[in-house]
Every structure is written in structure tokens, then in C-alpha cells.
Amino acid sequence: EVQLVESGGGVVRPGGSLRLSCAASGFTFDDYGMSWVRQAPGKGLEWVSGINWNGGSTGYADSVKGRFTISRDNAKNSLYLQMNSLRAEDTALYYCARDPLGWQGAFDIWGQGTMVTVSS
Amino acid sequence: QSALTQPPSVSGSPGQSVTISCTGTSSDVGSYNRVSWYQQPPGTAPKLMIYEVSNRPSGVPARFSGSKSGNTASLTISGLQAEDEADYYCSSYASSSTVVFGGGTKLTVL
Numbered sequence: 304e305v306q307l308v309e310s311g312g313g314v315v316r317p318g319g320s321l322r323l324s325c326a327a328s329g330f331t332f333d334d335y336g337m338s339w340v341r342q343a344p345g346k347g348l349e350w351v352s353g354i355n356w357n358g359g360s361t362g363y364a365d366s367v368k369g370r371f372t373i374s375r376d377n378a379k380n381s382l383y384l385q386m387n388s389l390r391a392e393d394t395a396l397y398y399c400a401r402d403p404l405g406w407q408g409a410f411d412i413w414g415q416g417t418m419v420t421v422s423s
Numbered sequence: 424q425s426a427l428t429q430p431p432s433v434s435g436s437p438g439q440s441v442t443i444s445c446t447g448t449s450s451d452v453g454s455y456n457r458v459s460w461y462q463q464p465p466g467t468a469p470k471l472m473i474y475e476v477s478n479r480p481s482g483v484p485a486r487f488s489g490s491k492s493g494n495t496a497s498l499t500i501s502g503l504q505a506e507d508e509a510d511y512y513c514s515s516y517a518s519s520s521t522v523v524f525g526g527g528t529k530l531t532v533l
Contacts, residue, residue: 338522340469347426348461348469348512350522362520398468407457407516409474416468 305329305412307399312417319389323417325382325399330412333357333377336405339384341395342416351397352384353406362406367393389421427452427513427525434531440501443528445513446494451523453494457516460489460498463527464509472511473498500530508532 311323323339338353352373353362361373372385382399396418400410428446435441445452445460452458458476461469471480473489476496486502496515500507513525 340524347510347527348463348514348524350514350524353522362522364521404457404474406522407455408459408514408522409457409471410459410461410469410514411471411474411480413468413470 307401307412307414309397309399309414309417312397312419314420314422315389316423317390317421319421320385320387321389321419323384323386323397323399323419325384325414327380327382327401330401332375332380336402336407337375337382338400338402338406338410339373339382340398340400340410340413341393341419342398343392343395346395349395350408353402354382355405360405386419389419391421393419394421395419425523427515427523429511429513429525429528431526432529432531434533435500435503436533437503437505439503440499441503441530442500443498443511443513443530445496445498445515445525447496447515447523448494450519451515451517452491452496454518455516456491458489458491458496459514460487460496461512461514462507462509463512469512503532505532 339351396416401412460473
């Protein structure tokens with residue numbers, strides 16, 4: 304079964320850090336680009352960051368550039384998001400998503416998400 | 424990186440057709456055929472319904488179709504069914520090497 308499982312979410316104070324992970328299974332991980340997409344409670348979807356199949360190309364939304372870092376380990380079939388200098392507005396459900404087009408927005412497989420809450 | 428513009432809500436009766444618009448700019452929708460549409464029922468992860476403007480992934484009913492003209496993309500759902508009630512989001516690749524989503528449209532089946 305093709306599956307993405309996120310982990311690493313939790314409650315963190317403003318200014319803190321968190322590292323999210325996404326474990327992939329059921330497909331050849333390094334055939335695909337991957338992205339992180341978040342959804343604040345009751346709000347719409349926001350693309351956060353994307354990475355190509357080998358990690359050689361990455362992209363970030365302006366809202367997280369310089370604070371978040373996306374990476375992947377193809378040997379471990381895993382995607383990561385290192386989040387630093389967290390703010391209240393980063394509070395959201397974070398999804399990882401697979402993209403056959405690299406990271407151009409055709410997200411065909413999604414995980415169930417991991418919740419990040421930034422609060423003092 | 425401004426969000427694409429979608430109507431907040433649309434509605435239709437079973438069997439009818441509805442169209443959801445998604446307006447961007449010449450830096451995203453107008454320049455790339457990388458427009459996708461997602462369906463998200465409450466409490467669930469999004470599901471890809473249309474990619475590259477008008478292509479349907481395997482398993483998505485032919486009732487769902489996509490198109491684009493200039494800076495505006497559209498999702499049309501024909502033969503509306505109760506199970507189609509959900510939030511719908513468009514997305515587009517953008518010239519800044521990013522992806523931008525629309526604000527979402529709530530579809531109500533009357």
C-alpha cells in the first residue's frame with residue numbers, strides 16, 4: 304500500500320524548534336519530488352516547501368524562508384522538515400505529499416498530517 | 424506569493440453541474456499548465472482530482488473536469504452527487520519556483 308506517515312509534531316514555545324519526519328512506503332521514494340503543505344485550524348492549504356527527487360533542488364514559501372529547511376534521505380525513504388524560530392502563525396497541521404512532477408503541485412499522495420502548535 | 428482567488432462557496436442540486444473558478448496571475452496560472460485541483464471532505468487529507476489543468480488521476484470520476492483560459496482555471500463537476508460535498512482547492516506552480524494554493528471553495532449539495 305502506498306503510504307506517507309508524518310511524525311514529530313507537538314507543542315513548542317515561540318522561538319523554538321521542531322523537526323518533522325515523513326516515512327514513505329509502498330513506492331520507489333526516489334522517483335518522486337516531495338513537499339510539505341500545512342493547514343492552520345479552520346483555514347486553507349498553504350504550500351510550505353518542496354524538494355526534488357535527489358535533494359538537489361529545494362523551494363520555500365516566503366513565510367518560512369530562512370527558518371525552515373527541507374531534506375530527504377532516500378536510503379531511509381524519509382522526508383524531513385527542520386523548523387526553527389517558530390512563530391504562533393506556524394501553528395497548523397503539516398502534511399507531507401508526493402509529487403510525480405517534482406514539486407510543481409500535482410500532489411497525488413498525502414499523509415494524514417502531524418499537528419504543530421506554537422504557544423507560550 | 425499571493426493566494427489564488429476562489430469563490431468562498433458554491434452550491435447545486437443533485438444532478439446539476441457546478442463550476443469553481445481559480446484566478447491567478449501571469450506569474451502562475453497564466454504561465455504554467457501546472458494547475459491542480461483537490462477535494463477535501465471535513466477531517467480528511469486532500470485528494471488530487473485534476474492535475475496539469477485537465478488530467479484526471481486514475482479512479483477520479485469523469486464527472487470532474489478541468490480547464491484554463493488565461494489567468495483563470497476552472498473545475499466543473501457535472502451530475503452532482505451528495506458525496507461531492509467538500510472543500511475544493513486549486514493550486515498552481517509559480518515563477519518563483521513555488522506552489523500557490525487558492526483560498527478554497529466550499530461546495531454544498533442542496
